[in-house]
Amino acid sequence: MTEPSQKEKLRGAEIFVRALKDEGVEHVFGYPGGAVLHIYDELFKQDAVEHILVRHEQGATHAADGYARATGKPGVVLVTSGPGVTNTVTGIATAYMDSIPLVVFSGQVPTALIGNDAFQEVDAIGITRPCVKHNFLVRDVKDLASTIKKAFHVAMSGRPGPVLVDIPKDVTADVCEYDYPESIELRSYKPVTRGHPGQIRKAADLILAAKKPMIYAGGGVILSNAHQELTEMTQRLGYPITNTLMGLGAYPATDKQFVGMLGMHGTYEANMAMHHCDVLVAIGARFDDRVTGDLEKFCPEAKIVHIDIDPASISKNVPVDVPIVGDVKSVLGDLTELLKEDARQPDAAALADWWQQIADWQKLDCLRYNRNSDIIKPQYVVEKLWEVTGGDAYVTSDVGQHQMWAAQYYKFDKPRRWINSGGLGTMGFGVPAAMGVKLAFRDEEVVCISGEASLVMCLQELSTCLQYDLPIKIVSLNNRYMGMVRQWQEFFYAGRYSHSYMDAIPDFVKLAEAYGHVGMRIEKSVDVETSLKEALAMKDRLVLMDFITDQTENVYPMIAAGKGQNEMHLSPEQSSTDRELA
Amino acid sequence: MRHILSLLLENEAGALSRVSGLFSARAFNIESLTVAPTEDPSISRMTLVTGGSEEVMEQIIKQINKLVDVIKVVDLSEARHIERELMLIKTQAKGAAREEVKRLVDIFRGRIIDVTENSYTIELTGPGDKLNAFLEALDRRMILEVVRSGVSGIARGDRAIGI
Numbered sequence: 163m164t165e166p167s168q169k170e171k172l173r174g175a176e177i178f179v180r181a182l183k184d185e186g187v188e189h190v191f192g193y194p195g196g197a198v199l200h201i202y203d204e205l206f207k208q209d210a211v212e213h214i215l216v217r218h219e220q221g222a223t224h225a226a227d228g229y230a231r232a233t234g235k236p237g238v239v240l241v242t243s244g245p246g247v248t249n250t251v252t253g254i255a256t257a258y259m260d261s262i263p264l265v266v267f268s269g270q271v272p273t274a275l276i277g278n279d280a281f282q283e284v285d286a287i288g289i290t291r292p293c294v295k296h297n298f299l300v301r302d303v304k305d306l307a308s309t310i311k312k313a314f315h316v317a318m319s320g321r322p323g324p325v326l327v328d329i330p331k332d333v334t335a336d337v338c339e340y341d342y343p344e345s346i347e348l349r350s351y352k353p354v355t356r357g358h359p360g361q362i363r364k365a366a367d368l369i370l371a372a373k374k375p376m377i378y379a380g381g382g383v384i385l386s387n388a389h390q391e392l393t394e395m396t397q398r399l400g401y402p403i404t405n406t407l408m409g410l411g412a413y414p415a416t417d418k419q420f421v422g423m424l425g426m427h428g429t430y431e432a433n434m435a436m437h438h439c440d441v442l443v444a445i446g447a448r449f450d451d452r453v454t455g456d457l458e459k460f461c462p463e464a465k466i467v468h469i470d471i472d473p474a475s476i477s478k479n480v481p482v483d484v485p486i487v488g489d490v491k492s493v494l495g496d497l498t499e500l501l502k503e504d505a506r507q508p509d510a511a512a513l514a515d516w517w518q519q520i521a522d523w524q525k526l527d528c529l530r531y532n533r534n535s536d537i538i539k540p541q542y543v544v545e546k547l548w549e550v551t552g553g554d555a556y557v558t559s560d561v562g563q564h565q566m567w568a569a570q571y572y573k574f575d576k577p578r579r580w581i582n583s584g585g586l587g588t589m590g591f592g593v594p595a596a597m598g599v600k601l602a603f604r605d606e607e608v609v610c611i612s613g614e615a616s617l618v619m620c621l622q623e624l625s626t627c628l629q630y631d632l633p634i635k636i637v638s639l640n641n642r643y644m645g646m647v648r649q650w651q652e653f654f655y656a657g658r659y660s661h662s663y664m665d666a667i668p669d670f671v672k673l674a675e676a677y678g679h680v681g682m683r684i685e686k687s688v689d690v691e692t693s694l695k696e697a698l699a700m701k702d703r704l705v706l707m708d709f710i711t712d713q714t715e716n717v718y719p720m721i722a723a724g725k726g727q728n729e730m731h732l733s734p735e736q737s738s739t740d741r742e743l744a
Numbered sequence: 745m746r747h748i749l750s751l752l753l754e755n756e757a758g759a760l761s762r763v764s765g766l767f768s769a770r771a772f773n774i775e776s777l778t779v780a781p782t783e784d785p786s787i788s789r790m791t792l793v794t795g796g797s798e799e800v801m802e803q804i805i806k807q808i809n810k811l812v813d814v815i816k817v818v819d820l821s822e823a824r825h826i827e828r829e830l831m832l833i834k835t836q837a838k839g840a841a842r843e844e845v846k847r848l849v850d851i852f853r854g855r856i857i858d859v860t861e862n863s864y865t866i867e868l869t870g871p872g873d874k875l876n877a878f879l880e881a882l883d884r885r886m887i888l889e890v891v892r893s894g895v896s897g898i899a900r901g902d903r904a905i906g907i
Contacts, residue, residue: 291765350754
């Protein structure tokens with residue numbers, strides 16, 4: 163009798179840790195608890211996978227998310243059952259909206275107790291179902307290794323997204339042979355990657371015939387690592403390009419063809435060019451309502467090409483003329499090859515007129531603000547930060563006015579440098595995300611631009627930063643208001659500032675010190691640059707910079723919800739004639 | 745417009761709730777939904793009746809296709825197809841009505857599958873409008889209970905949905 167091939171028999175918890183190692187996972191963000199104690203015991207015995215102990219499970223998901231956005235690798239989270247997993251839901255939903263690959267492992271009560279309302283039991287699969295790309299409950303240790311493989315495969319392929327794997331405690335104690343598959347096939351899941359050649363040909367025809375072309379590129383370009391392909395094609399054509407909030411860095415912001423971000427707080431020129439273009443090339447962008455404004459008034463004259471890996475994104479909000487389903491990198495490569503071979507060239511005369519029109523819009527200088535103010539203008543802080551970091555920092559943000567100013571005034575020339583919660587708009591994202599980025603890139607400058615309201619939502623992670631020596635820099639634009647809420651209340655609720663002001667704000671300098679870090683309070687414009695330099699010079703210290711900024715400053719331009727792209731509120735800094743023009 | 749979608753999906757715990765959850769999360773409408781394993785026990789077949797404009801139907805089909813457990817989606821209403829529904833009805837059957845109900849069941853080619861002194865239990869299959877017509881023909885006050893399976897559908901001719 164021949165011996166069956168001898169494979170090692172391992173406990174589920176050992177299988178779990180071995181599978182992570184075999185998957186190439188180096189970092190796991192997590193928090194222990196009863197249901198995952200077998201796993202934590204195995205983590206203790208090895209050092210291939212480094213575990214980062216966060217202070218709240220929401221922080222773990224945001225940190226893993228920041229890590230994933232900056233590196234392109236999946237972010238991995240490990241939490242216990244019950245409140246451990248419910249605390250991850252905001253982070254999972256954040257990643258889901260922005261298509262970020264996360265694999266979240268949650269402990270579960272033993273299989274025999276599932277459904278019994280056991281201690282720390284919650285239906286993790288049910289709770290997370292609407293905000294994951296997919297989730298799995300592992301009922302048998304024999305399925306554990308292959309399920310982990312599937313989870314990473316689903317999270318990383320196609321349109322990426324978070325995947326949750328729920329593992330009952332008894333599964334981590336049971337024993338079976340360990341076999342981690344090299345690759346995995348799912349008959350029900352086969353994302354398209356190559357674009358249809360006929361559709362790409364049609365797109366090339368439309369693009370070359372354009373008189374007033376516009377390229378609109380989103381986060382999909384960054385997820386697909388297609389920034390080089392995008393840049394090559396855009397520069398070959400000489401067409402204007404705008405990026406979405408999620409797409410910033412996909413095309414170098416300091417290049418002359420870049421007309422700024424578009425959408426609700428996009429530049430005047432980007433929104434006007436969108437409104438008046440005759441051919442719109444949408445690449446890895448999803449026509450989100452913050453981009454389109456009123457759909458009835460969106461790009462009224464444009465034929466639209468849309469390249470996206472997710473068929474469901476195409477013609478969801480705006481009907482398109484030439485849909486191309488495929489990986490942006492592959493499709494842009496094919497499209498550029500076609501354009502190179504084509505004898506036809508873009509219409510130079512029409513393009514010159516179009517650029518002249520755009521230059522006229524640019525003259526408005528829509529991001530102008532009072533640079534001579536004594537009171538610190540928040541825009542000034544971001545602009546100075548861009549200068550002193552040479553435009554090369556990783557910048558995370560929370561959500562609100564500071565996020566928009568960061569997007570408008572920090573010019574990102576490289577992809578994966580701008581890390582923010584675009585889709586879900588999650589306050590509390592910035593600090594843990596910066597922590598995740600810093601872990602991946604210890605030698606790089608990582609700055610979290612935040613506000614005093616967002617900052618306190620995940621502030622507990624300052625402890626984690628100390629424990630793992632992650633000296634991020636925090637730029638807090640402190641206007642003592644929930645700034646964006648205040649702005650909407652000023653514009654649309656006659657200045658009734660309902661619950662957007664906080665009466666008791668902590669002393670952030672002392673707070674930073676209490677966590678073992680450095681705190682700075684900056685109250686005058688003249689001190690902004692020197693303080694930033696001083697903080698950045700403290701390479702091995704986390705510095706929290708509390709900038710006391712102008713309380714009344716608003717984010718401009720602004721398209722009110724439901725208005726058309728060409729209906730922008732402009733800053734009072736613009737002359738009245740200019741404001742009427744808009 | 746009314747559409748009949750036919751789905752093949754992994755016969756796994758939770759697959760049904762992924763489909764039904766998608767419909768509620770995206771505010772799509774479900775008229776009926778039936779699901780059971782096929783000849784291959786690892787695959788379930790679902791028939792789902794829904795409706796909406798062309799754009800909404802395109803989104804529904806794309807979103808269903810996106811679910812990792814879904815192997816295939818076909819809109820049966822795009823081509824010739826057959827739809828059937830099973831209905832079980834319990835009615836009063838006393839006195840003169842006993843004969844009348846029996847005649848009605850014969851006309852609709854139904855079957856009486858259980859009888860008591862006071863009641864009939866009737867089995868009827870057919871497209872939804874035939875079942876509706878039968879219900880309308882009965883005196884509403886006589887109906888004790890109605891159980892409908894929801895629509896099952898299949899394409900006409902040689903066309904078959906497989907993996």
